[in-house]
Amino acid sequence: MPSTNTLFSAYTSIAASVMLVRYIANEFIPPQLQSYISSHLGHLFSAPFSSKLITLIIDEFDGLVKNEVYEASETYLSTRITPSVERLRVIKAPKEKRISVSMEKGQELKDVYEEIVLTWRLIGAESQKAINGDDPYLPSMKTQQRFFELTFCKKHKDRVISEYLPYVLDKAKAVKADNKVPKLYTLGNFYGDMSNGVWGSINLEHPATFDTLAMDPEMKKDLIDDLERFLRRREFYRRVGKAWKRGYLLYGPPGTGKSSLIAAMANYLKFDVYDLELSSLQSDAELRRLLVATGNRSILVIEDIDCSADLERERDREPTNFGFQTQRMTLSGLLNFIDGLWTSCGDERIIVFTTNHKDKLDPALLRPGRMDKHIHMSYCTKQGFKLLALNYLGIDGEKQCHQQHMHFGEIEELIEKAQVTPAEVAEELMKNDDADECLDGVVKFLKRKHIEADRDDRQRARIFNLLNY
Numbered sequence: 001m002p003s004t005n006t007l008f009s010a011y012t013s014i015a016a017s018v019m020l021v022r023y024i025a026n027e028f029i030p031p032q033l034q035s036y037i038s039s040h041l042g043h044l045f046s047a048p049f050s051s052k053l054i055t056l057i058i059d060e061f062d063g064l065v066k067n068e069v070y071e072a073s074e075t076y077l078s079t080r081i082t083p084s085v086e087r088l089r090v091i092k093a094p095k096e097k098r099i100s101v102s103m104e105k106g107q108e109l110k111d112v113y114e115e116i117v118l119t120w121r122l123i124g125a126e127s128q129k130a131i132n133g134d135d136p137y138l139p140s141m142k143t144q145q146r147f148f149e150l151t152f153c154k155k156h157k158d159r160v161i162s163e164y165l166p167y168v169l170d171k172a173k174a175v176k177a178d179n180k181v182p183k184l185y186t187l188g189n190f191y192g193d194m195s196n197g198v199w200g201s202i203n204l205e206h207p208a209t210f211d212t213l214a215m216d217p218e219m220k221k222d223l224i225d226d227l228e229r230f231l232r233r234r235e236f237y238r239r240v241g242k243a244w245k246r247g248y249l250l251y252g253p254p255g256t257g258k259s260s261l262i263a264a265m266a267n268y269l270k271f272d273v274y275d276l277e278l279s280s281l282q283s284d285a286e287l288r289r290l291l292v293a294t295g296n297r298s299i300l301v302i303e304d305i306d307c308s309a310d311l312e313r314e315r316d317r318e319p320t321n322f323g324f325q326t327q328r329m330t331l332s333g334l335l336n337f338i339d340g341l342w343t344s345c346g347d348e349r350i351i352v353f354t355t356n357h358k359d360k361l362d363p364a365l366l367r368p369g370r371m372d373k374h375i376h377m378s379y380c381t382k383q384g385f386k387l388l389a390l391n392y393l394g395i396d397g398e399k400q401c402h403q404q405h406m407h408f409g410e411i412e413e414l415i416e417k418a419q420v421t422p423a424e425v426a427e428e429l430m431k432n433d434d435a436d437e438c439l440d441g442v443v444k445f446l447k448r449k450h451i452e453a454d455r456d457d458r459q460r461a462r463i464f465n466l467l468n469y
């Protein structure tokens with residue numbers, strides 16, 4: 001039987017050796033390798049490494065609510081898949097554009113953030129849960145619990161929580177925004193029932209983009225810069241205490257691209273569009289309810305605002321059953337919402353009003369500060385025509401054959417004076433498969449318009465003369 005002394009000295013020498021191994025391991029093995037060894041041989045060597053490592057658990061659900069960090073991690077990691085991952089999940093939701101690839105349970109992935117090495121592991125556990133309370137005699141069902149384990153060196157704990165995880169959230173948001181198909185919300189359910197006063201949505205499949213839109217190039221660039229600045233300025237709006245919203249008034253004759261511009265903005269920003277038909281609203285209360293139900297990163301569109309305003313005045317005159325009006329939609333109500341409730345609830349909101357007659361609008365809508373930008377969509381210009389010819393016929397304005405060159409010359413001479421809309425020109429450009437025939441059609445159309453314009457001018461002059469003499 002060994003003496004107590006012998007046992008004690010054996011223990012101290014083993015303890016000293018363990019400490020030496022721990023010291024060497026901690027000092028000389030890089031954290032990445034430590035994490036690897038720890039994950040594979042953890043049960044043998046857990047003490048030296050795990051004392052330096054920490055694991056965060058990111059559950060899929062917090063009670064019944066989805067954990068945003070879990071969702072973001074899943075999205076983020078799908079962009080970080082390396083060849084070392086052996087099993088992947090492949091998913092495509094009906095409304096998404098792309099196939100998404102994500103980690104399968106039990107798989108592990110390494111990520112490096114600045115100098116911090118992180119190991120992600122997706123764990124799936126099945127648990128047996130009583131359907132009704134904890135009574136073991138009641139029937140139970142299997143539920144899947146999924147969570148991520150995020151392991152890294154303990155000394156980075158604060159940075160991982162305050163920098164890395166917010167970085168993962170931001171990256172995931174960007175990936176989602178990129179994948180997103182904007183939606184078009186209108187009142188009713190798209191099956192003709194417009195009376196139920198709720199938003200119904202379909203995918204916004206309007207093909208308009210800034211590239212296909214004929215408008216003054218400087219104005220276009222200015223608008224894109226304005227939108228970009230708006231997106232970047234979350235902190236700025238917070239700092240100055242302003243609601244993070246932007247308002248645009250688009251005005252111009254029918255067919256000059258106001259609705260197309262809204263679609264181009266939505267496609268560019270990947271924002272949903274809420275198309276609000278004021279004439280179908282019954283009261284301020286309904287307007288309030290609908291505005292509150294709109295989502296963030298969205299564009300609220302109120303088309304033909306001049307007609308809506310007229311309609312309200314009509315309604316103002318209508319007597320009600322009781323001789324006074326209790327539930328009325330007023331323009332002032334609308335304006336108050338824009339300045340008040342709508343702006344204070346939610347983030348990244350854009351509102352767009354359109355009108356064919358800016359001059360008919362209530363001055364309250366035009367006063368400085370109400371709408372941030374007024375954008376004039378004009379008749380088709382020479383440059384606008386070149387863009388349409390490129391889009392519709394594939395003809396580059398700078399490189400045409402002789403005949404096309406002649407047509408272009410004629411068209412450019414006629415187009416601005418003829419006051420035709422891009423919609424009219426687009427229609428001519430779609431009439432024939434043959435590009436030259438189309439251009440010929442545009443020339444004839446512009447000449448016709450000129451003759452009409454001259455006739456109108458002469459008529460106006462005659463009336464003017466009659467009135468003066």
Ligand SMILES: Nc1ncnc2c1ncn2[C@@H]1O[C@H](COP(=O)(O)OP(=O)(O)OP(=O)(O)O)[C@@H](O)[C@H]1O
Binds near residue numbers: 256259422423
């Ligand atoms: N500036 C433009 N650039 C390219 N295409 C245009 C432009 N304007 C109009 N179009 C074409 O004409 C069609 C009708 O245009 P759009 O509905 O955008 O005009 P609008 O200004 O909204 O008219 P309205 O005042 O009648 O609502 C578009 O689908 C598009 O094909």
Ligand SMILES: [Mg+2]
Binds near residue numbers: 259260
């Ligand atoms: Mg329109």
